[in-house]
Amino acid sequence: MGKDLNIKMDDCIPEGMKRSVVERKITHDFVLEIYEKAKRARSEKKRQQYLAAAEELSKHIGKFLVK
Numbered sequence: 001m002g003k004d005l006n007i008k009m010d011d012c013i014p015e016g017m018k019r020s021v022v023e024r025k026i027t028h029d030f031v032l033e034i035y036e037k038a039k040r041a042r043s044e045k046k047r048q049q050y051l052a053a054a055e056e057l058s059k060h061i062g063k064f065l066v067k
Contacts, residue, residue, distance in 0.1 A: 020066040031058045 013019060024030060031054050038050030057065075 022064045023067050024065045026057050026060050026063050026065055028061060031061070 009019075034050055034054040034057060038047050038054060041047040041050055
């Protein structure tokens with residue numbers, strides 16, 4: 001009866017998974033923000049990077065961006 005019933009968070013995470021912090025949910029509005037940044041970018045290199053990011057993020061609408 002005197003057992004410790006506390007469970008550590010690390011014991012709940014399955015092996016092969018790691019703990020992360022959710023930065024943002026990927027939504028249509030977020031992808032549009034990235035696209036707008038691409039339109040305002042001054043250098044062609046930055047513009048291409050933003051467009052590539054927007055395209056990739058658009059494939060993952062509803063998922064989460066983690067750090």
